[in-house]
Amino acid sequence: MKQLIERLRQHSETLPFRIAALLALALLPIGLISVTQTVLLIRESDDRTKASLLALTSEAAAGEEAHIRTAFGAALAIRAMLSDGMPSQAECEFRMQRFLKESGSFSFAGYVDGDGIIRCASGGHMRDMSQLTIFPLMKADPVPRVTINRNGPVSGTSVLVMSVPVMDGEKFDGYIAISLPHRTFFGDISDASERSLVNLITFNAQGAVLTNDHGLDEVVNELPVNHDLTEFVAGNEYAFIDVNADGKWRVYSVVPVVPKVVYAMGIWEYESYASLTENIKITNSVLFPVAMWLACLGVAFFAVQRMVIRPTRDLRARMLLFMRARRIFPPRDESKLPIEIREIEETWQLLAESVLQDEAELHNSIHKKAILVKEVHHRVKNNLQLIASILSMKIRKSRSIEVRHSLQEVQRRVMSIARVHQKLYETSTEERVRADELLRTIISQIKSSALPNEADVRYSDEFESIVLYPDQAVPLSLAASEMLTNALKYMGKPSDGQAWLSVRLVPEGKDRVLFEVANSIGEKVDLDVAITETGLGDKLIAAFVQQMEGEVETVTEDSVYRIRIHFPIIEFTEAA
Structure with a gap:
């Protein structure tokens, strides 16, 4: 998880990621506006589609609505007629039959009293209707109703019964019933079928289906599974x-035929009006704007990648090649680059050419300086050797042993300085010298001159690579010469073994160096070294060590004498 978070953090700092984030943020308002407008358009389209479906449903149910409203109108008229007084049975039957004949659509019309007995009707006088389902419903809740009777008790056919209550003040006093045969509703719906209408049904406030274009026996298969018909009672379209x-x-559309009494439901093909689904609304309103937003983001990002990021990476790669190989490579497809990138390319090439020119001049200057420095070291070395040769001539002519020894010490010290300049002349680092090589040469020359018979003295050394500037290399070589000379002067043969001499030059920590000369003490060894007790060597060693900013340490243990120099490695600026 930490690696993933770290990788995401690193990607978030890249130019492509930041440009993509800025483009996404810049295009987000356009996407939101597009989504909002699309949602509004979809809703408006859905509203128009719903209104169209509801209008088509009302149009398709116009026939049923006309028959049902006519039946209710007739029932109200009969109730008004009976309010003036109950006519005789013969006159009542005559009026009802004349009404049925003139209407041509109804199969029964009559008045059922509060006890469920038909008192005035087109037929079936004095028939007991109290056992029918409609009677207790009307008595318990006297409101206009439409019910279905698959086998009418008077007409003997399947009918719709429109019932209107008759009240005596607050008391239920019966109801007027008008029967409308089902065959009246089963007409041709070919026009509606052309508009993808599958079926048309009507149902009452109790959710019972009253009519169906394809027959009442098939209506169950077409009703919605997840909705009950009573949900739409007392509601709007x-x-x-x-x-x-x-x-x-x-697709189902419900419209009221007689509000709170009868409703019509149109059943339509789903494919023709699929845009009404909530899922499709969401898809249409969201996916298209999101796709457009992503497309704009992709195009903008591709353009930035092509015109900015790729040339920038190419420029970085050529800068790295220039840094490693000092070669200038031309950009790829330079003609296709934007003018701003081409200007950066031109500036970079001018800068690279200027750097190459400056480096060439600097290298030339350094080369000349190196030649001059080497020439100086060479001349100084030659001059010191000349001085050493003059001293050698003086030594040979001198008859005093003390003068000869003094001149030999001076000659030895001059040659030590000459060897430093020789090493500076020969070394590839020019301004620095390998202290281990320098000391190895000096000690080898002193040892060969002082120990003609090396078998009498056991010698060991340890030199590690140490690089110093001349300001430390010269005093170190002089101090080493004095230390080695002193060691040879006072070397002795221990009682239990051979005389020995040891020299070490090793690092001491990160930026410090240890130089040590150790020798055995005991019986005097006969060496070709003049012994003078002037104490000048110790003074010179102390002076040289002070010049190196180091410390000198002497240790005497049993038959061993050690002298050590601890000093730091001084950089050129510090030494200057």
Whole structure:
């Protein structure tokens, strides 16, 4: 998880990521506006589609609505007629039959009293209707109703019964019933079928289906599975999508025929009005703007990648090649680069050419300086050797042993300085010298001159690579010469073994160096070294060590004498 977070953090700092984030933020308002407008358009389209479906449903149910409203109107007229007084049975039957004949649509009209007995009707006088389902419903809740009777007790046919209550003040005094045969509703719906209408049903406030274009026996298969018909009672016009009992998706539209009494439901093909689904609304309103937003983001990012990021990476790669190989490579597809990038390329090439020119001049200057420095070291070395040769001539002519020894010490010290300049002349680092090589040469020359018979003295050394500037190399070589000379002067043979001499030059920590000369003490060894007790050597060693900013240490243990120099490695600026 930490690695993933770290990788994401690193990616977030890249130019492509930041440009993509800025582009996404810049295009986000356009995407939101597009989503909002699309949602509004989809809603408006859905509203128009719903209104169209509801209008088509009302149009398709116009016939049923006309028959049902006519029946209710007739029932109200009969109730008004009976309010003036109950006519005789013969006159009542005559009026009812004349009404049925003139209307041409109804199969029964009559008045059922509060006890469920038909008192005035087109037929079936004095028939007891109290056992029918409609009577207790009307008595318990006297409101206009429409019910279905598959076998009418008077007409003997399947009918719709429109019932209107008759009240005596607050008392239920019966109801007027008008029967309308089902065959009246089963007409041709070919026009509606052309508009993808699958079926048209009507239902009452109790959710019972009253009419169906394809027959009452088939209506169950077309009703919505997830909605009950009573949900739409006392509501406004409504359109929705659901699946029927056969598993087919349908679009349903419900309109009131007689509010709170009868409703019509149109059942339509789903494919023609699929845009009403909530899922499709969300898809249409979100996916298209999001796709457009992503497309704009992709195009903008591709353009930035092509015109900015790729040339920038190419420039960085050529800078790295220039840094490593000092070669200038031309950009790829320079003609396709934007003018701003081309200007950066031109500036970079001018800068690189200027750096190459300056480096060439600097190298030339350094080369000349190195030649001059080497020439100086060479001349100084030659001059010191000349001085050493003059001293050698003086030594040979001198008859005093003390003068000869003094001149030999001076000659030895002059040659030590000459060897430093020789090493500076020969070394490839020019301004620095390998202290281990320098000391090895000096000690080898002193040892060979002082120990003609090396078998009498056991010698060992340890030199590690140490690089010093001349300001430390010269005093170190002089101090080493004095230390080695002193060691040879006072070397002795211990009682239990051979005389020995040891020299070490090793690092001491990170920026410090240890130089040590150790020798055995005991019986005097006969060496070709003049012994003078002037004490000048110790003074010179102390002076040289002070010049190196170091410390000198002497240790005497049993038959061993050690002298050590501890000093830091001084950089050129510090030494200057």
